[in-house]
Amino acid sequence: MSRASPVEIIRFAAGAILAHPLRSGLTSLGVVIGVASVVMMTSIGMGAQKQVTDTISGLGSNLIIVTPKQPRSSGGVMAGAGAGQGLSDSDAEAIRRQVDGAAAVAPSVGGIAQVTAEGANWSTTIYGVSPEYPETRDLVIAAGRMFDDRDARQGRKVAVLGPTVVSQLWGETDPIGKRIRIRGAPFEVIGVLGSKGQSSFGRDQDDLVLAPLEAVRSRVIGRQIRADSVQTIFVKAESEEVLGEVQERIDTLLRSEHRIPQGEDDDFETQNLASILDASRTAIGAFTVLLSAIAGISLVVGGVGIMNIMLVAVTERTREIGLRMALGARRRDVLTQFALESVALSLVGGLIGLGIGLLGAAGIAAIGNWPFALPVWAIPVALSFSSLVGLVFGAYPAWRAARLDPIEALRRE
Incomplete structure (x- = not known):
């Protein structure tokens, strides 16, 4: 075996994940919570903005209201x-x-x-x-x-x-x-x-x-x-x-x-509804970004969890890595396999978190008579970011695995 094909690398990575379902699930939990939180906070913020916009717009278009102080x-x-x-x-x-x-x-x-x-x-x-x-x-x-x-x-x-x-x-x-x-x-x-x-x-x-x-x-x-x-x-x-x-x-x-x-x-006040609407949108938009940023910290925590678990996996599978390299697998193949495992764990967690986030946001909207709203870019951004978290935090464990010496790895018990 001189080198592993891409299909074999993907098969090895999937097999390693499925071999430890409980550990894989717990590894992805941080990403699940992070993505769900970001989706829910973004939806709530967009719903609030839509509610305020509809209320102010319902007063009339191009309207100025003059009132006494x-x-x-x-x-x-x-x-x-x-x-x-x-x-x-x-x-x-x-x-x-x-x-x-x-x-x-x-x-x-x-x-x-x-x-x-x-x-x-x-x-x-x-x-x-x-x-x-x-x-x-x-x-x-x-x-x-x-x-x-x-x-x-x-x-x-x-x-x-x-x-x-x-x-x-x-x-x-x-x-x-x-x-x-x-x-x-x-x-x-x-x-x-x-x-x-x-x-x-x-x-x-x-x-x-x-x-x-x-x-x-x-x-x-x-x-x-x-x-x-x-x-x-x-x-x-x-x-x-x-x-x-x-x-x-x-x-x-x-x-x-x-x-x-x-x-x-x-002794009077004039209110321009367009300026009130713009100010409300700006304030709610800033608040939404703040909430999403706070929720995004969960993604970083989830990424740290992935890195820790992958480092443990490298230690546990040292003999497997040594055997594969002895049979002709290149360091690049080992690096790719562990990186794929990390990204897959993060992406699956992102998909689950996305589903939970959408259900949670819809539930809040229904219970509180709140308009449900979610920007079209939220779904691809959430999944892309969760994959990026897996890639970034899985890079070091993958590098550690690829740097192992085959002979020393085979000697490990």
Whole structure:
């Protein structure tokens, strides 16, 4: 036997692994845990990023949200962003007329109220808005129509309902033309919004009622806010490219409208959803990399385990190595065999870890109502890295085996 063929080398390596199944399994355990951890952490991070992206994107595209600072709550009016007293109809009108690049401007007020109709009742969120509101929030009218400027000017008490409200009040019945009462005030239903479903955080985006701004202020909210006050102004930019410029123009205009001296803080806030989304993606991406790096340490530990076991195998199989070299096997053949054993152990561990990682990530997504996501490059990268771990940490034991002297090896007991 002058030299071993590649097939014989692979057969010898496979035979050595299968001869000690328990040891081979324990050797691969570190790689299994490492790959499973990396896959699960990457999937969780991608899922978090997708959840945040869907939630922010659901608010509307190319959207700028203007709110007063130091929000306050009063009675049934929603607290939090937009519940202060710093914005008014004149601010929205100034933005509409003077800010270039603003495609639609929609002032808004809102509050929780009980809605009744034909003996049924439902507690929901009532939004007083301008006719441009659906455009700013990317809402679709599925049936009927949206109220227009004429309806708003005439003070008509009309309403557009979300699908959840329709379902709770009438079931499958067409609500167009029917009447509802909001805090005793009658409103005619003229439209139904298209369904947007639940947000990524579980909030029902279809549970709402839209009505003209003035009607909600006078009939629903009443004296809880000023007669011309708005809680939020939604501004839709013409395109994503001009989003930042439009935001700067709004800031400059409102500082002038509110007569804020130079150097003093604004009494309002503008939020660019694109910048919020980018910041969220960057933060979550960095967190995902950190988690994956920590999980990757398990792969290194698994590689050390492979190296230790392979060194023990070299010692145990010294006579076998000597016999093979005496029969004509080259040092290169011995080196290749032990390297193949190491890579095979690591690769098999990587495959098992990949399966466990995918199942674990899917399980977490299902239990926590978390979106399951995994980049297409994750699988080949995980398997390639696990093979690389086996090759790197198996190199020294393979070199030790190849450097054995055949005569000394045959003398070993």
